[in-house]
Amino acid sequence: MTNIDHTPLTEQVRTRETPDAAIAMIDAIGTVVGWTQAAEQLVGYSAREVVGRPGAQVLASAEDGVRASVHGEQCRARGGWSGPMAVRHRDGHVLKMTLRVSLLRGQDADTRWLVSVTDIGTLSSGTARGPLRESLLAHTPIGIVVRDPQLRCTWVNDAMELYDGVPRDRRFGSRLKDSLPGFEAEALEVVMQQVLESGTTMVHEYRAWPPTAERREHVFSASFFCLQDAEGEPMGVCSISVDVTGNRRARERLAILSEASTRIGSTLDVMQTGQELADLTVPLLADHALVDLVESVPFALEPSARIGTGNGRPPALRRAGLASVELGVLELPWVREELIHVHPASPFADVLRTGRSHLVPVLDMEAHLGPWVHHDPARAQKVRDSGVHSLMVVPIRARRCVLGLALFGRSREQAPFQEDDLLLAEELVTRAALSLDNALRYARERSAALTLQRDLLPHRVRGGVAVEVASRYVPADMAHGVGGDWFDVIELSGARVALVVGDVVGHGIKAAATMGRLRTAVRTLADLDLPPDELLAHLDDTVRRLNDEDDDVSDEVPEVVGATCLYAVYDPVTRRCTIARAGHPPPLIVDPTGRVTIPDLPAGTPLGLGLGLVPFEAVEVQLPEGSLLALYSDGLVESRDHDLDVGMNRLGAALTHPGSSLQDLCSQVIETLPTQAQPDDVTLLLARTRALEPTQIASWELPNEPAAVSTARHLATHQLRQWGLEHLVSPVEQIISELVTNAIHHGDGPSRLRLIQHQVLTCEVFDTNTGHPRPRQPRTLDENGRGLYLVARLSRRWGSRSATDGKVVWAEQDLLPKAVAR
Structure with a gap:
């Protein structure tokens, strides 16, 4: 006889809406006979629209209907089936689902099917609890009982008898307290009654002692669903019970998955991501972990071969991660960042080629690892010496490409790897693969943006007879991306020269492309020989027109293009410099004696962010021959760690080195930047003035x-x-x-x-x-x-x-x- 603990009902029950998991009942010919609110929330069909109709009506296509028919035959042959299936939502979009179909038996040998449906998309973006719970439901025996509104048993599956020892014939027509005399079933029946009244799904976890030989406490988790008929009225309650006695380890794995979300992929460095995966899994999942990436991946290149298309020798790998509970155990001939050649006859090559995991619960070197051990005796001996007795090899997959392998081994932990361990390992590797794929995509985008940026910037600047010039451009770090900084030196009529520095808001290819458009616009306006304040006014009109164009072509909320700019014109005949700026940092002027000054220059409104009502103002300054003008972007002087004045003083100090060439001064300025990663691009343009005789x-x-x-x-x-x-x-x-x-x-x-x-x-x-x-x-x-x-x-x-x-x-x-x- 089964006993239940006396934990108060309020402590045992957790009630929640579960639109990501739904239950439906189907009769022997495939007609829906029971529906739940969760199913309606998931696929959009109400009970009135579905009950009494074929379940295949919500499949995505006729092809899926054929697949469903095939799976139906498998269900009859095996007593159930689980796997992926595409389901069409009522509004037309397709959902990727995981289905589990379980056989139910009733009186007079009648059969029905209970379908558990879970949205894969919701699970992948939700908490770690969803994927693990679904994995357990898909691979663990579950007990199912369907009861009528009076809580009498009408349908049951074979696995339920394993849980409580009650034969199904004795269960039919009885309430829970009748089929299990002495069983304190009141709490469970209270839950079932609440489910019938509210239509919501409830989860009830309890401890009990089934009539088994071991006579030890088991922990069960029961989920209760309200089944609705064609009128949307309650027709019964379905309970799904899972023995979660071994779920302490599962809870630990939930913690691992939760921790993985913060520890894996903390940077856009693929090698660092590999090490983070190895560090996370030891010792929580394995005693030893190796992460090897295809050789091209650390260089931001995808593997050339797709899954199943590789032939010949497998690609070379580069070790990215290494962790072990025992220091020195995995000191193989290949350490981090070194190249590894995979033997074509090894299981590692098979995983690379097929993209499927390889589980060896009990490791026999000769039987499971094949002839490669003879071709690689040093590595094989290391594996023997490590005492690894159980092994998992998991492919790191992204968009039908295998990016590498993750190897997990146990030596201290005596329990061998099982299927649920492999599921957890695959989930962790999948998260790492997403981070690696993001890093690859970002690296490619950053490379494209950086190439575009450098192509659009002047390859060589010349100041003519007016100024001697030098420049530096330092892109932002990987985490922030290339920005829209630019500089230019434009020779004007009358031996004059224009000096320009600008900064487009944002990062990436769009910012770089916008920068190119604005640089072209500045050069076009400079050819008209406009004064600096008038040129900025026309440039402001250009940026606002760009924003208007984005409004016209985008249905989404447009991203406002904004930019700052400083435009200066120096005349070597008069030695006068006329400067205007639009929200850009002011220039620094170092006279021949080394004195640093900042001209009192109105800030102006950033380009594209005003209404064009406030005019830009220009200031004229007289410069002695040999004066140094420093134009720069805010990334050079601004920082989260200090005030703007600190950056300006640092820049001024770096420029006061009499006798230094402009190239040396540029290098000295860049060397003063903080050693940590730069969140913004850095642009520096130096000009030393000349005067005509x-x-x-x-x-x-x-x-x-x-x-x-x-x-x-x-x-x-x-x-x-x-x-x-x-x-x-x-x-x-x-x-x-x-x-x-x-x-x-x-x-x-x-x-x-x-x-x-x-x-x-x-x-x-x-x-x-x-x-x-x-x-x-x-x-x-x-x-x-x-x-x-x-x-x-x-x-x-x-x-x-x-x-x-x-x-x-x-x-x-x-x-x-x-x-x-x-």
Whole structure:
């Protein structure tokens, strides 16, 4: 006779909704005769829609219906079946399910089937309890009893007799307290009554002493489900009982799975993940653990062969993890990170090829490990010396590729590995495989983003005669990904140069691509010779248009593109630098004496994040020749560990080394970065200013009268001969004639002619008219309109820019005559 403990009912019962596990009853011909609320929550069909209809109606496809028919035959032959099955939800999407079909017997030799359904997707994303509980239900005998609303037994399976020793014939038509006289069944019947009234699923765990020879306490866990008829009314209650006496180990395994979620995959380093898997499983699961990855995996490359397609020699492995309860036991010829060649005839090669686990409960070296032991005597002897008597080899799989192997052995623990140990090992390895696959995917994405970033950044920066430049770019660490930092040096007209540093919000390929678009936009706007504040205003419009485009093409909530930027223009003629910024850190200026200053520069709004209502402001500073400008991104000076001022002071100190080259200064700055991983990209652009000699510049004021055209030609000719540029006299005279004529024609005040000899010869004409010249196509009889075409034809390039109280029209000539092709 079975006894139950007297733990209060409130301590024994745990009630919860379980939409991830559902129960249905099917008759001998496949018609649904009982349904549960949990089943409705899982697949969307109510009892009214399902009861009385074939169960195959919720299968995903006709092919699954055929499979169900085949499995039905297996059920009849074996008395049950368990395995995966695709089920179509009422709204149309397909669920991946695990089904267990159990045979129930009733009076007069009638049979029915009880179907336990679990959503694999829910289990994989839920707690560790779900997968282990389902694994136990799928591989452990369970006792099933179905009772009517009066709690009388109507259906039962064969396994229930093993639990309480009551033959099924004696059970039919009886309540629990009738079939087991003296059994304190009140608590269980209270639970069943609550299930009938509420329709919810309840779990009741109790201790009892079944009538077995060992007469020891057993722990049972009973789950109760309310079965509904076609009207949705309770037609009975189904109890599923599992002997969980050995579940102390299972609870330990639940703790292992819970711990695995925090200890495996803590980084995106595949070798570290392998070691974390080995460390976790010893000694909780095994006495010894080895984790070997396919050689290409540590280099962020997937194995070339898919599961079942490999032929010839198996791939080489690289040891990633090693753990043992006894130091020195597993000091094999291959230590961590060394290469291992797998013998083609070994079970390890079979696991690599098939992707299926290999369990050896009792290890016999010759019988189970095959001829490879003779070809690898050193390793075989190590296995013998270790005392390993039970072995599991589990493939590390991801997207139909085997990424490596995990080997588990027992030597101290005398109990051999069993199927449930293998299930746990496979679950742990699966979690490690997900982390490895994430690391591989991230490494590939990061590599693509880094390649894109480097391709979009300037490969070589040149400051012309205005500045000497040097730069550094350091991408963020693996955990944060490549960002959208960029820098640029753009040569402008009149020997000037533009210095740019920007930072797009976010990381990854999208940030890198956005960076490339913004860098292109800055170069395009720089060609228009816009002042820094106006250029940032146009760039802000560009970023806001990008955000509008994302709104139009995405149905999801769009990700707002934001960026910061600093744009500076330095003129070596006047030694003035005009700077404006949009939410970017200010530059540092180090004068020739080593004094560090930060210009008082309005911060401005980050690009794309404002409404364009607040204008950007530019500040002009006078720089002595040899001054050092430091432009950088916030990743260089910001840190969670200290204030911004600390980073700025560190940067300033690293730059005050008189006599150091710019390349050396860049290296010294980067060396001051914290040794820990960088959460953001680091960009640094250094520029040391130069000044043009007075002999390289010639300037003349011209009156607003026609005679000034001839005077300008004469002055320019004389200056060119002084510079030894006689070969440029003819084209420059024509260019000056057109530009001065236009200045006199369109301006209402004096103009000014300036010649600058640097890498090229620049001719500039200043006038008081603010309208910029635009080439137009003259008609046949027009007498005007051809001047700018002539200027463009005679120049290497030309353009115009705004100036104080007017504009400047300029044209450039190469200093050396072009070679004439023969």
